[in-house]
Amino acid sequence: MRLVYIDEAGISSRNQEPYIVVAGAIVNADIQLRLVEDYIRTLVEKYVRPHERDGFVFHASEIFNGGKTMLREDPYWSIDRRMSLAHDLAQIPNKFDLRVMLGYSIREISDQYLDSISEGYSLKEFSPKDKTMHSLLSAFAECVYYVEDWMQEYAKNENCMLVVENNDQSNKMFRQLQSRLQKIGKLDNPPNPGPFPIKYIREDPLFKQKTSPSVLEISDFCAYVAKRFLNDVHREKIRPYLEPWSSQIVSPGWIK
Helix, strand or coil: CEEEEEEEECCCCCCCCCEEEEEEEEEECCCCHHHHHHHHHHHHHHHCCHHHCCCCCCCHHHHHHCCCCCCCCCHHHCHHHHHHHHHHHHCHHHHCCCEEEEEEEEHHHHHHHHHHHHHHCCCCCCCHHHHHHHHHHHHHHHHHHHHHHHHHHHCCCCCEEEEEECCCCCHHHHHHHHHHHCCCCCCCCCCCCCCCCCCCECCCCEEECCCCCCCHHHHHHHHHHHHHHHHCCCHHHHHHHCHHHHCCECCCCCCC
């Protein structure tokens, strides 16, 4: 049984984040899951003060920028400590042979598509939130596409299930989209190319709060780093946190 832990990055500022990224880390539940969780637990013990460990979760945005738990003004959470932690997290996909699928969408192109729909069918203009959700769903669908394709090639005798960070804004849409992708080909003519309809991804997605230790912390890290790599004009600054796991990315066409 494979579990695919999925998280997203890039849905905040439209000006600063023209790309939205969805990352999926595939884990063999019987072989890899406990090992990865145990290793994340060692990183909590290594980096987090004992009185802060209960309920502590690694969030990539805080690791790179500081935040509510990793306060910039707290000398303990110095930039050196946070970047050392980022370095250790970046080793995990390769260290445990976790395949990472990256789906991304370009907001401008996604927006143009929605604008053409509204004009062609005399629909009400889509709101900025609608456009963000459409871009997010496009990236999610691409990530799911790569998961299904990989399962068909390398895990034909197994099934998998998506574990997605709980988000009230997108849960229903993710569930509906997965259901749709499980029916494509049965409903559409001519049949769509590629691995659709999806057959190996079973049941509805499991929506889970991010806790620690969890592989969601790894998909969060991968999504954030990939988003920064695509969006940031200073790409070389983030590359050291992408390179250690770039060999585990199986999404065709990804910029490495």
